[in-house]
Amino acid sequence: MSALENQKHPNPVWRFFCSVRLTIVLLILLALVSIAGTLIPQREASMAFARNLSTVNLKIFLALDLFDIYHAIWFRFLIGILALNLIICSINRFPGVWKRFTALPRPDRQKPFEDQPGELSFLVDGEWKTVVEDVEQVFRKKYRRVRAKASNDVHYLTGEKGRFTHFGFYLVHLSILIIIAGAIVGSIFGFEAYVNIVEGGQVDHANRTSSMAPIALGFTVRCDRFSVEFYDNGTPKEYRSDLTFLKDGKTLANMSTRVNHPARFQGITFYQASYGMVVGDHCRLKIIYAGSTPTTSVIEVKRGVQTLLPGSRDHFQVADIRENFMNMGPAVLIRIQPAQGQETSFWVFQNHDEIEKQFPGLTHKFIKLNPSAFKPYTFILRDVDTRYYTGLQIAKDPGVSLVWAGCFLMVGGFFVTFFMSHRRIWIRITREKTGTRISLAGSASKNPVGIERELSHLARHMQDHVARKGREAA
Amino acid sequence: MNSIILSYITFVYFGAFFFYLLMMVMRKEIFGKIATTICVLGLAGHIFAVVLRWVESYKLGIGHAPFSNLYESLIFFSFTIILLYLIVEWRTKNRSLGVFVTPLAFLAMAYASFSPNINSRIQPLVPALKSNWLITHVITCFFGYAAFGLSFALSAMYLLKRLDHNGGSRFFLRLIPDKGILDDLNYQMVVIGFLMLTLGIITGSVWAHSAWGSYWSWDPKETWSLITWLIYAAVLHSRLVRGWRGRKIAILCMIGFSCVLFTYFGVNYLAGLHSYAKS
Numbered sequence: 227m228s229a230l231e232n233q234k235h236p237n238p239v240w241r242f243f244c245s246v247r248l249t250i251v252l253l254i255l256l257a258l259v260s261i262a263g264t265l266i267p268q269r270e271a272s273m274a275f276a277r278n279l280s281t282v283n284l285k286i287f288l289a290l291d292l293f294d295i296y297h298a299i300w301f302r303f304l305i306g307i308l309a310l311n312l313i314i315c316s317i318n319r320f321p322g323v324w325k326r327f328t329a330l331p332r333p334d335r336q337k338p339f340e341d342q343p344g345e346l347s348f349l350v351d352g353e354w355k356t357v358v359e360d361v362e363q364v365f366r367k368k369y370r371r372v373r374a375k376a377s378n379d380v381h382y383l384t385g386e387k388g389r390f391t392h393f394g395f396y397l398v399h400l401s402i403l404i405i406i407a408g409a410i411v412g413s414i415f416g417f418e419a420y421v422n423i424v425e426g427g428q429v430d431h432a433n434r435t436s437s438m439a440p441i442a443l444g445f446t447v448r449c450d451r452f453s454v455e456f457y458d459n460g461t462p463k464e465y466r467s468d469l470t471f472l473k474d475g476k477t478l479a480n481m482s483t484r485v486n487h488p489a490r491f492q493g494i495t496f497y498q499a500s501y502g503m504v505v506g507d508h509c510r511l512k513i514i515y516a517g518s519t520p521t522t523s524v525i526e527v528k529r530g531v532q533t534l535l536p537g538s539r540d541h542f543q544v545a546d547i548r549e550n551f552m553n554m555g556p557a558v559l560i561r562i563q564p565a566q567g568q569e570t571s572f573w574v575f576q577n578h579d580e581i582e583k584q585f586p587g588l589t590h591k592f593i594k595l596n597p598s599a600f601k602p603y604t605f606i607l608r609d610v611d612t613r614y615y616t617g618l619q620i621a622k623d624p625g626v627s628l629v630w631a632g633c634f635l636m637v638g639g640f641f642v643t644f645f646m647s648h649r650r651i652w653i654r655i656t657r658e659k660t661g662t663r664i665s666l667a668g669s670a671s672k673n674p675v676g677i678e679r680e681l682s683h684l685a686r687h688m689q690d691h692v693a694r695k696g697r698e699a700a
Numbered sequence: 701m702n703s704i705i706l707s708y709i710t711f712v713y714f715g716a717f718f719f720y721l722l723m724m725v726m727r728k729e730i731f732g733k734i735a736t737t738i739c740v741l742g743l744a745g746h747i748f749a750v751v752l753r754w755v756e757s758y759k760l761g762i763g764h765a766p767f768s769n770l771y772e773s774l775i776f777f778s779f780t781i782i783l784l785y786l787i788v789e790w791r792t793k794n795r796s797l798g799v800f801v802t803p804l805a806f807l808a809m810a811y812a813s814f815s816p817n818i819n820s821r822i823q824p825l826v827p828a829l830k831s832n833w834l835i836t837h838v839i840t841c842f843f844g845y846a847a848f849g850l851s852f853a854l855s856a857m858y859l860l861k862r863l864d865h866n867g868g869s870r871f872f873l874r875l876i877p878d879k880g881i882l883d884d885l886n887y888q889m890v891v892i893g894f895l896m897l898t899l900g901i902i903t904g905s906v907w908a909h910s911a912w913g914s915y916w917s918w919d920p921k922e923t924w925s926l927i928t929w930l931i932y933a934a935v936l937h938s939r940l941v942r943g944w945r946g947r948k949i950a951i952l953c954m955i956g957f958s959c960v961l962f963t964y965f966g967v968n969y970l971a972g973l974h975s976y977a978k979s
Contacts, residue, residue: 485827486907
């Protein structure tokens with residue numbers, strides 16, 4: 227039928243876009259392209275793959291955007307064509323659908339009654355006139371647009387249900403357009419970004435996921451606390467960041483974000499994405515003084531603060547704290563500026579003993595790694611403060627509500643399209659010598675089994691109703 | 701305990717398959733009745749074991765619905781196939797589909813129970829899975845998969861039935877219903893599967909929106925579910941609008957089901973966000 231309609235239209239461009247063959251080709255094409263996108267490493271993952279390509283291949287891949295297929299212009303173009311195809315198909319089919327929606331078949335058609343099972347034609351007791359009235363009353367209650375045609379001995383009725391279901395597929399198609407619109411709104415007016423915040427730290431910018439360019443949030447967010455809970459078997463149970471949102475130094479909101487429970491502030495959503503450790507500003511040092519009166523002291527030192535050496539008038543400071551220095555674990559840089567003599571600076575490892583075991587003599591060979599470089603002191607690093615940082619994913623997507631609306635509409639549209647049908651019923655009430663004959667017939671736009679069931683149900687209902695009315699009259 | 705019961709259920713479903721086959725070969729309805737009885741009993745045991753697993757997880761203090769890893773999903777997949785099949789058998793009063801469907805169920809069970817790569821222990825939920833959407837997402841997806849599985853079996857039956865040119869000369873093909881009935885039933889399965897897959901994708905993206913920060917991130921599993929959706933959308937359009945019937949639809953449905961299988965198993969070989977479904 228659609229093929230015929232296509233041929234009628236004079237404009238070849240229109241003819242091209244209104245063909246369902248194009249739809250099927252596009253659906254399969256999109257499927258194939260999507261398959262390619264799952265086989266070729268995309269975006270961040272593509273680096274290693276790209277390195278093994280020849281220059282020519284690499285040029286082809288880059289020119290076709292094959293490392294970011296789903297965001298490539300031509301991929302969007304395909305979706306655009308599909309949307310256009312959908313709109314033009316819908317417009318093209320509208321007159322036909324409208325005709326089926328508004329059609330009013332004559333009540334006295336005979337054709338539907340041919341080949342109906344016997345049980346749908348039955349005799350009832352009662353005078354023809356009253357039976358007609360009773361049946362019509364029942365029928366009008368259950369069906370819409372009931373029309374009647376009466377002659378001397380035959381009374382015809384026709385009615386229908388669910389004629390709006392012809393528009394079911396429009397709901398589905400509209401829902402797809404709404405979802406596409408939601409995606410477009412999201413990509414124009416929204417953003418995706420990420421940021422790491424150290425416990426106690428705060429940011430007012432984040433980095434865009436796609437370009438790493440900074441983006442202003444319009445407010446400040448502080449991470450007050452990050453915590454991770456574990457199950458007994460050691461697998462993680464919950465990650466949680468307690469966040470404070472501030473503007474101009476004023477606290478506006480306190481929220482926490484967990485996996486599956488993002489925090490939302492001023493239209494921007496914060497998701498718990500990752501976490502890690504960074505060293506803080508404090509460390510604990512054990513200092514052994516091997517002078518005339520040997521002493522051992524343990525002190526806590528803050529980075530960059532001049533501290534008095536035990537048993538001396540000289541000062542030292544922790545100039546740097548590294549989480550993992552030279553791949554040998556945490557270390558601090560000690561810098562001593564004595565009153566007389568040269569400045570001395572050297573690194574002290576937390577894992578000094580193990581390093582000494584692994585590379586005997588290493589720390590004594592290099593003065594920069596020797597914890598006893600400033601005589602008669604020996605520095606031992608007990609531990610360094612570590613702090614968690616939380617990795618937050620940040621998104622703003624004003625198109626989401628459109629997408630959800632589209633999803634709702636799509637599911638509703640499916641129900642209308644697949645599970646509901648337009649059913650027409652014809653009833654013929656004939657005066658016969660032995661009584662009154664009621665015959666039923668019907669047709670449905672889909673689900674032929676359903677209409678048979680409905681007809682036999684209606685037949686039984688009418689028999690009962692007429693019989694009851696008859697008893698009441700008697 | 702529950703996993704031991706479930707490994708026995710594998711053999712029960714194999715028994716059901718055996719009797720369905722016997723019915724087809726010997727053309728004796730009694731074997732079909734035995735097969736159906738075995739199937740129903742297997743399903744009852746299956747439900748019991750899944751509920752038991754659920755209860756056991758709470759006793760371990762890590763209570764969650766048993767839908768959290770590959771083992772549990774295979775068990776649930778097999779359950780949905782048998783349940784959906786029994787409903788279809790009851791509605792159509794025809795048992796021949798059983799020969800083609802029970803192998804899917806028992807293979808899924810056997811893979812879950814006897815593959816050395818699959819861990820049947822109850823494990824605590826990782827933070828990403830701790831969501832109310834887990835149950836809805838898994839149920840809708842797997843009923844979709846099961847309906848597509850039945851559609852695959854019906855398509856296979858259709859293509860076999862086409863070999864039956866001279867009215868049932870071959871012993872096996874006679875009990876398979878007419879091609880028209882198969883085609884109709886196949887269409888119904890595709891509709892159910894398509895609706896469920898759509899709901900599965902929607903619930904999945906609502907969940908992803910709150911867990912991963914985006915309702916669609918082109919993760920391989922997401923992408924493959926979309927590919928599957930596109931294929932079945934093509935099936936429905938070619939049938940409803942272009943009027944394709946029979947062989948072409950059957951072949952498309954088989955392609956569709958291979959996409960379902962890839963969505964389910966294949967993507968585990970691709971890197972992605974759905975990694976908890978791997979083991």
